[in-house]
Amino acid sequence: MLTVLKISQNHYVRGGSDRYFFTLGELLRKHGHNVIPFTAASPKNEPTEWEQYFPRGADFENPGPLDLLRFVYSRDAVKSIRRLLENTTVDIAHFHIYHGKLTASILSSVKKAGIPLIQTLHDYKLTCPVATHLTSEQICEACAGKHFIRALPKRCNRGKLSRTALSVTESYVSRLLGSVDKFDHFISVSNFHRKKMIQMGVPKDKISTVHNFTDVSDFPANYAGGDYVLYFGRIDRSKGILSLIEAAMPLKHIPLYIAGEGEATPEVQKMLDENACEHIHLLGFKSGDELRDLILNSLCTVLPSEWYENCPMSILESFAYGKPVIGTTIGGIPELIDNEVNGFLVPPKEPEQLRDRLLWMSENKTEAIEMGKAARKKVETEFNADIHYEKIMNVYQRLL
Secondary structure (H helix, E strand, C coil), X not given: CCEEEEECXXXXXXXXXXXXXXXXXXXXXXXXXXXXXXXXXXXXXCCCCCHHHCCECCCCCCCCHHXXXXXXXXXXXXXXXHHHXXXXXXXXXXXXXXXXXXXXXXXXXXXXXXXXXXXXXXXXXXXXXXXXXXXXXXXXXXXXXXXXXXXXXXXXXXXXXXXXXXXXXXXXXXXXXXXXCCCCEEEECCHHHHHHHHHCCCCHHHEEECCCCCCHHHCCCCCCCCCCEEEECCCXXXXXXXXXXXXXXXXXXXXXXXXXXXXXXXHHHHHHHHCCCCCEEEEECCCHHHHHHHHHCCCEXXXXXXXCCCCCXXXXXXXXXXXXXXXXXXXXXXXXXXXXXXXXXXXXXXXXXXXXXXXXXXXXXXXXXXXXXXXXXXXXXXXXXXXXXXXXXXXXXXXX
């Protein structure tokens, strides 16, 4: 059995990549492998015997001068990873999102220890300084995977020149420290993402696709049709939240629940107040049993994204609970949703077409239930834990 060093920013669930970090760790342990986490220290972290090795990460909320340096290069992380490697024997290092808090400063120490380096790419950080290929909420590929300085005049990081300059600096330093060269293999979680990485310079033979998964044994299906539509995720413009509000506003008889938080929350609340949208409910951030119950009792869920979504866990989790999904024809979403089989695909930024599909779900609940059954079957047969484990082990064995 293998000892896998799993490296990521957080040892708590903040987003989909963190959830995958934990579920993959559980899957590996289930098959008898030893899993060692290495993340930044945080009071939010889940407890672990390995937290003694966790270095201090950059403070993203209230950064000081030292945090700006830590964002680019972390001496604490270098010391910590060296100490861990001196005290343990590791077969393979599996990275997730590590930039910002751990930084590419740790790559050299792992490489010198003779350990193969793999990274699952949950975002576009390799090819875009802000990891999203978005600028001013619009798709952008100006940097083309290497000309990161082109982000400066666009002020891609929240419209701020200073923030963008820091992101650009970090991207160049990371590339110099081996964010591409020192890795033996990359894993994309969608075919769309893999093609985009190859298009922007990642060697074709160095990257493969392994979609995310759900362990359906943890997800009870509920095929009873609910009476509300659910969106859960970040409340950001890039997620298509404003298009969703515009689509749902006239549908007074179809409740829309929105679970999440994000930068666009004040803008969404203003739209709801100005248009007296009493059927649209902002619920705030939800997780655990609360989120599970919201999904289980919904009619369907919706993901109206307007950016290059990779392999959204929200779709797979909805499917696992037996719920169809209305999504957009962008990024990796069409690799999950089979149009008119387990949900609907609509073009991004087309609220009228989205409205038609929301209305259809409400008026055709029997057919929507059948879509939910097809959704569950897709997860059971194509995105289950056993298939995922086999694919991950194929990548590992190739490098050992």
